[in-house]
Structures are given as structure tokens and as C-alpha cells.
Amino acid sequence: EVQLVESGGGLVKPGGSLRLSCAASGFTFSSYSMNWVRQAPGKGLEWVSSISSSSSYIYYADSVKGRFTISRDNAKNSLYLQMNSLRAEDTAVYYCARDRPNGGTADYWGQGTLVTVSS
């Protein structure tokens, strides 16, 4: 069974940093591209970042470029999102999501981890 479990969320002050993790199981992690998608309270879905299976290709939303870094450790079946210079508008539930086998869109999602940026 495919499982994605996010961790690392919490309350952080503006300008602070946080590192999110996503532990994957139930599939060959190293064969799949992965994504982070976020959802601000009461708002819609916003794509944040994607990384290819071997980390060769990495993409970011303009809203986080230069502040967030996506990475993965295929030996540990883990996906990460390093978030620096956090702003109030980064407050959201952050979801880890796996791309479909032939790529393109996400078929499995974690339960999400809440990041709150507030003083």
C-alpha cells in the first residue's frame, strides 16, 4: 500500500526556517517524481515544487523560488522541503504527493502537515 507521511510542520516566526519531510513506503520511491502542494486555510490548492526521480529536474513556484529548496534521499525513501525566510502567506497545509507512474500529475497524497508563520 502506498503511504506518504509528512512531518516537520509547526509554528514559526516570520523570517524563520522549517524543514518538512515526507516518508514514502509501499512503492519504489526512486522511480517516481515527487511534489509539494500547499493549501492555505480556507483556500485552494497551490503547487509549490517538483523533483524528478533522480533529482535531475527541479521546479519551483515563483512564490517560493529562492526561499524554498526541494530535495530527496532515495536511499531513505524520503522527500524534503527546506523553507527559509518564511512569510505569513506561507501559512498552509503542505502535502507531499507522488506523480503517476508515467508522470504528469499526482496520484497519491499524504495527509499533510500544517505550517503556521506568525509572530
Place this chain on the structure above:
Amino acid sequence: DIQMTQSPSTLSASVGDRVTITCRASQSISSWLAWYQQKPGKAPKLLIYKASSLESGVPSRFSGSGSGTEFTLTISSLQPDDFATYYCQQYNSYPLTFGPGTKVDIK
């Protein structure tokens, strides 16, 4: 960036109704469109990919159509479990973008 719009933003319907949601892209995305269902407090669930392909395990009352810039999600006979918010998403190019969502509630 490709902008996605959805209509209506809210839809009130009854069990058994046929429901159609429209999604439009600001430029052609071929068939690189997905539909997701999301319930409060839960992660999104993939329903349709490549505009019209039904994801495994999704009931056949859900169907998708369209190509280019205009797409539709149809629920042939609305069931109690279908009251939720529905999002379209283009994956033709980065940045990936979602529509603003359509909330389907009980009439």
C-alpha cells in the same frame, strides 16, 4: 503561466442529479488536465487524468472530456459521497496550476 478558471464556483444539487463542472485554460494544454476531489480536512483525491482517463478505483459515474482549453467533469448521478470540492489542474507546463475549485453542496 497558464491560468485555470472553473465554473460555477458553487453548485447546489440533489442526490441523483447529473452535474457538470467546466474548467478553462488560458492557453492550449492539449489533454494534460486532471480533476481532483477534496473533502474538508482531507487530501485531494485524483479522479481523472489526461482529461478523460478514469483513475483506478474511481466510480464510473465520474467522467471527463475536452481538450485544448475547455474541459468538463461530469458526475452522471450524484451520490451522497460526492458532496465535496472539485479542482482541475493543468500539467502541460510548469508552473503547474490549479483552478480555484467548485464546491458541490446539498440543495
